[in-house]
Amino acid sequence: MHQPQEKQETDISIDRSTQNNDEPMNPPASSATSRIRQWASGHLADYDACQPGTMFAKGVVLDVAQGYELQSAVAELRRDRGERIIGYKVGCTSPKIREQLRIDHCVTGRLYESEQHASGVGLSRQKFANLAIEGELAVELSHEPREEDFTKIGIPTCIARVFPVIELHHHVMRGDQPSAGELIANNALHAGFIAGAGVSPADITGEPSLESSTLSIFAGNRLLDECSGPTLVQTIHSSLKWLTEVVRDRGDRLRAGQIILTGSIPNLIPITDDCVIRVEAPPFGNVDVKFIT
Numbered sequence: 001m002h003q004p005q006e007k008q009e010t011d012i013s014i015d016r017s018t019q020n021n022d023e024p025m026n027p028p029a030s031s032a033t034s035r036i037r038q039w040a041s042g043h044l045a046d047y048d049a050c051q052p053g054t055m056f057a058k059g060v061v062l063d064v065a066q067g068y069e070l071q072s073a074v075a076e077l078r079r080d081r082g083e084r085i086i087g088y089k090v091g092c093t094s095p096k097i098r099e100q101l102r103i104d105h106c107v108t109g110r111l112y113e114s115e116q117h118a119s120g121v122g123l124s125r126q127k128f129a130n131l132a133i134e135g136e137l138a139v140e141l142s143h144e145p146r147e148e149d150f151t152k153i154g155i156p157t158c159i160a161r162v163f164p165v166i167e168l169h170h171h172v173m174r175g176d177q178p179s180a181g182e183l184i185a186n187n188a189l190h191a192g193f194i195a196g197a198g199v200s201p202a203d204i205t206g207e208p209s210l211e212s213s214t215l216s217i218f219a220g221n222r223l224l225d226e227c228s229g230p231t232l233v234q235t236i237h238s239s240l241k242w243l244t245e246v247v248r249d250r251g252d253r254l255r256a257g258q259i260i261l262t263g264s265i266p267n268l269i270p271i272t273d274d275c276v277i278r279v280e281a282p283p284f285g286n287v288d289v290k291f292i293t
Helices: 029-048 064-080 095-101 180-185 231-249
Strands: 085-091 107-112 116-118 122-124 131-141 159-170 190-195 214-219 222-228 259-261 275-280 286-292
Touching: 029 064, 064 085, 064 107, 064 180, 085 190, 085 231, 107 180, 107 190, 107 231, 131 190, 131 214, 131 231, 131 275, 159 231, 159 275, 159 286, 190 286, 222 231, 231 259
Parallel strands: 085 259, 116 190, 122 286
Antiparallel strands: 085 107, 131 159, 131 259, 159 190, 214 222, 214 275, 275 286
């Protein structure tokens, strides 16, 4: 797994909508930071209106570091209005998703309590911009991950619960070219998740089926995609280890009780019609959602 480039050589922020010619403007880093803070409120308003990322259709271009800066600025605004961050997602972990999104490294976004749903919920497709879903495994932390939690192959010892989720996405990229900066600024396309009950790792330790576990995604009785084998558990291990290091590099910490979406192995799947989506992931459980107009 490639690690994300938290900082790049260049700090270029382009907004052609404010220029009188076609020449891009490359402000210094301090100017770019100020502009990102100014953009945050409008970026959040677009998200609330189910029109995420309209700034990128106006010629704004952000690098990876600036994308995370804008994501953080929006998170601060959401906290200020009473929303609670309950964890993180890790995205772009598999070759399938990286090819779909044209991103060659992992990314991360925040999870909000207001966007968490219980299995069996009914959701309107109209509340999402170009709705797409992923089926994956998530974990709840028992304590802050430590180095010793990752010394053995398998599920890290800092995990209290493993459960299947259906992750929701505003599958919209408005820039002239797909970019990691836009993806990250849009909270890695995250728009919420539906969670199954899950199991404690202690209840499945040593199960012969663990290394041959399967995750299958259905629309009704029709199989849409699936994956099987040790990759599911390996993704939990590698994604959580990567995220722990990234969050610490930003001066923060993962904490007990937080939820981590560890990344999808199957494809990102568009939802264009009313349907019931179900993810079956034995021995970790099942989760389903009903999408309506």
